[in-house]
Amino acid sequence: MSQRSELLTHWLSEVLNTSDFRLKPASEDASFRSYHRLFLQEKTYIVMDAPPPQEDCTPFVQVTNTLLACDINVPMIHHMNLQQGFLLLDDFGNDLYLDKLSSFSVKQLYSDAIHALVRMQSSAEVEKLPVYDDSLLRREMQLFTEWLLKKHLNIELSNEQNKSMDLLSDLLVGNALEQPQSFVHRDFHSRNLMVTKLKNPGVIDYQDAVYGPVSYDLVSLLKDCYIEWPRKEIDVWLEFYLDLLEQNGTEIDRNKFRRWFDLMGVQRHLKASGIFARLSHRDGKHGFLNDIPRTLSYIVALKADYEELLPLCSIIEESVLPEFKVFV
Known part of the structure; x- marks a missing residue:
């Protein structure tokens, strides 16, 4: 497991108050970001991994709030750590x-x-x-x-x-x-x-x-x-x-x-x-x-x-x- 993966797993364990979850790659992105699907009990979430300094999650958070305010269907942010570049989001599924x-x-x-x-x-x-x-x-x-x-x-x-x-x-x-x-x-x-x-x-x-x-x-x-x-x-x-x-x-x-x-x-x-x-x-x-x-x-x-x-x-x-x- 890479140092980045260990950091992500540790953060998720803290915010979810459990280590009883699974991660699988979710999609490829045209950037340095990567996405994982998190399985927790009977629910799934999307984890955004946006490693600094290549990526900055702040604009994503700001624009999420902007679009939610005009009733656009964007993923809710459940947990975030902007310093480390981790976000836990709603899962919209696989149907692109x-x-x-x-x-x-x-x-x-x-x-x-x-x-x-x-x-x-x-x-x-x-x-x-x-x-x-x-x-x-x-x-x-x-x-x-x-x-x-x-x-x-x-x-x-x-x-x-x-x-x-x-x-x-x-x-x-x-x-x-x-x-x-x-x-x-x-x-x-x-x-x-x-x-x-x-x-x-x-x-x-x-x-x-x-x-x-x-x-x-x-x-x-x-x-x-x-x-x-x-x-x-x-x-x-x-x-x-x-x-x-x-x-x-x-x-x-x-x-x-x-x-x-x-x-x-x-x-x-x-x-x-x-x-x-x-x-x-x-x-x-x-x-x-x-x-x-x-x-x-x-x-x-x-x-x-x-x-x-x-x-x-x-x-x-x-x-x-x-x-x-x-x-x-």
Whole structure:
């Protein structure tokens, strides 16, 4: 047993006032965090292990309270030790959206998710959230160049390509900042939504929430890095979302929102593909590499509508996608 495991077991024994429990790995996370399912008598809980200094549980606790206040189904925190990086949480079970989505279930599951999203955006307190600013948006996009192109594929862009990427970054940052700003979960997708019997969905992994572009979470959900839907269906759900916004008193020009949505997706998918490469090289989590072709295909699909994306699409189609044998 590692020193970290011993520390966790000791903490659990203290807060539960018993050592009569079992722990099993619960899920893999795209970070330094790990999760365990705790079995205690006839109940189960989730233990979050977020080792400092790599992780800080404080934002998770703060955002949990924020989302509970607007009636979002997030796990209750039963015990915590922020200094050691341990939390004992409600267990939402094993039913990820990703595993339960199908042509039969998607309408209801996405309807529930979009209702929850609109409620977060319209009700969540945002004063204490970090701002999704110019600097953060650019740092995220640099992950594509630094980790996917340079580190994973050993690709060095030409001066002309670097200039085109700089221009694109300016465009994408401007697109993000000109939108209405609201609560942003920042990872609102099928691996962070749980199917629950009551108040579906259960929402998890929200500790990186920020105050940012209104289209961000919707594009995370509808152009999911882990599951893909036909464009016609995405259009229907996008309209459903805008209808809900209007019912809540917020009207947005629909053509303008479409552009915000599409270009926000480009920023997110550049970031995500870089993160997937980083997870492989830094953390040994190689399975995420299989999600890169799908993630970048969302960008390529836009090239007929946005000529500003053509230089990036050329890089992706000519230099990146051919290096991946599995195109999902």
